[in-house]
Amino acid sequence: MESARLRRRSVLTFPAAGAAAAALARLAQPAVAGAPNILKPVPPALFTDFGTNAEMRWESVDPRRYLTPQGRLFVRNHTRTPVIDPADHALRVHGDGLADPAGATLTVADLRRRFRDVEVVSVHECTGNGRSYFSSQQGQTVSGTGWRLGAVGTVAWQGVRLRDVLEWAGIRPDAVCVQGVGLDPDYVDKGVNHGPVRRPFPVAKALDDALLAWGVNGEPLLPDHGAPLRLVLPGWIGIASIKWLGSLEVSRTELTSPWNTRWYNIDGPLTVNPVRSAWELPWDARVPAGRKVDLTGRSWSGAGPISRVEVSVDGGSTWSDARVHPAPAGGRPGHGWSQWTFPWRDPAPGAYVLQARATDAWGRTQPDVAAVNPNGYFFDAVVRHPVQVA
């Protein structure tokens, strides 16, 4: 895997590393013919590859592992993965929400030296996850990547608290908004250049649990996941966690970007991810008849822990509780998902529909039907997963 990744990376020809490349990358660039948009290997056994995006296959998830290995994590790029030399990278923190609006510039090495390291386990999920079920399950047409349920993972992020950095940078008490800006190429859609990927968020979230992360599961971030530095807003929709972070603007007025007004908005900017569940099974899985089979899956919520998971094997007529696993050693810190097992006893041969419905600690439950919206966000309905018992 490692050598495949290196091979694939070494065939890339980026003009120059680091700040110069990042500056160049800011110009709207046409896709380079043959150049991959995602740099890590996304083999078909592990991923469904959509080009600039790739989702994890749930049947490839190892039920014995709580965290998603970085090599297995979904990728969602608006353009393509830039390679940024950490030696040439620095984060600019600026804006009228700081005592000195000119702010400061910090390398990742500065961040590591100056601030306390933290680790936060959180679900990382694209808010379009599950989008394809708007059409296949609800007969509705929406636009965007036709994800099944694999645009999600749970990882341990290593980094520093954004709060510590903003306090050090002299955040004013009347600051209201922070906006992270990515160093990937400008996003051009239907001939319109929308500029670099960026999204504002309230200062309350910045001072609560937001992170500046350089690591995942104890490894350095891969380029595809935002190296050398990304924002992480635990529990919030994926777009909130800006990759390849180049600057942070701290503002005394509300900022906007197309990523909170035009996209990722349903009657207001989307924030916390809903409740979802997935079976660790292929679509149309074959299940052996006439014996007990332990089926496994996971449920998660952007708002926090899962308190209950119910399953149905008869298309929703009857439900029973799945066994939700105790938190992994050391507790379930932050916003990780819950694993569960459902012992299916002696199913008779035939076609079945499996359903899993989770409820979180705030009492939010997955509905039977998700509320449709033009861009297909927040598909949180119980997914009808077909299997064949033979």
Ligand SMILES: Nc1nc2c(c(=O)[nH]1)N[C@H]1C(S)=C(S)[C@@H](COP(=O)(O)O)O[C@H]1N2
């Ligand atoms: N700079 C930048 N940040 C970004 C994006 C992007 O295209 N550019 N995509 C966003 C979206 S929509 C999602 S779901 C997550 C995906 O993170 P991942 O590719 O590391 O899984 O990153 C977010 N941050």
Ligand SMILES: [Mo]
């Ligand atoms: Mo996303």
